[in-house]
Amino acid sequence: MSRPSKRTRDNLQSRPNEPLPPMEAVNAVKQFKAPKFDQTIGVVVHLGIDPKQADQALRGSIALPKGIGKSARVICFCQPDKVDPVKAAGAIEAGGEELVNKVKDGWFDFDVAVASPDMMRVVSPLGKVLGPKGLMPSPKAGTVTPDVESAVKEYSAGKQEYRNDDGGNIHCIIGKSSFSAEDLAENLTYFIDTIEKIRPASSKGTYMKKCVISGTMTPSVQVAV
Incomplete structure (x- = not known):
């Protein structure tokens, strides 16, 4: 097994241990030592749903207010x-x-x-x-x-389609590392609000269990939800 690079080790050491509000989480991701290319920044939410139940399967589309920095074919x-x-x-x-x-x-x-x-x-x-x-x-x-x-x-x-996977997770792109922290935080907040609004009526207990954001080649940071 290959040893993590010095950049990866340094980033893991500086990663926050506690969930952060959206703006602080975005700033933490942007402060990591990053590769030279313009990384894609993504978000993953883990939801308290039962993906096997048809009435709890989530699927839809979202157009983020600040775009995602890429077009689709x-x-x-x-x-x-x-x-x-x-x-x-x-x-x-x-x-x-x-x-x-x-x-x-x-x-x-x-x-x-x-x-x-x-x-x-x-x-x-x-x-x-x-x-x-x-x-x-x-x-x-x-x-x-x-x-x-x-x-x-x-x-x-750049409008995106989303759907939960078998583990109850939803993935989405929220922009590029070249975006301002304000634009990334606005996209992140919009995404979280959208997922909150589509909570299935039959979902019990904690709905949004965990939310993390990360760059293509930098560690994840947990977002307080």
Whole structure:
């Protein structure tokens, strides 16, 4: 097993031991010795839900107020008259059965798939290949919608889909290390508030058990929630 680098050891020594308010947690992450590239800053919340219960499964989408510093490659399954408008909105590919066949043949060079409701009849067979990759369009995530142009524009600009994993955790990007502490803290607070608002009615006990933020190659810091 390789020995941690000096930078990693120094960062672990300076990491706070107690949960911190959002702004202080962000400042702690930004003060770590970081690699030369612009790190992605992410958040993970561990929730007191039972992921096996359908009424406690959480899934949705979120557009953070300060963006996330990156764009997404979006495709759109739509009728012919929508192809040009959605491409103008930012879609890298758009179409109907021909796009479905392209994906069936193994093309997955995209991050988000959007579809209009009337296209789901031809898109649904892709569930077996897109579902396991988390790319299947879904009404809950806002990726199945009549307003495909707006959806493409929002996801291209960094809107994110989220869902809980089998351990009851939700992951989300809140920005880049080059963001100001104020912008990162605003995004973090917005994310926490959003997750609080979607608490399932059947969830008992402590809902938000733990929240941590971290950079791509720096330690995590616990956030007080």
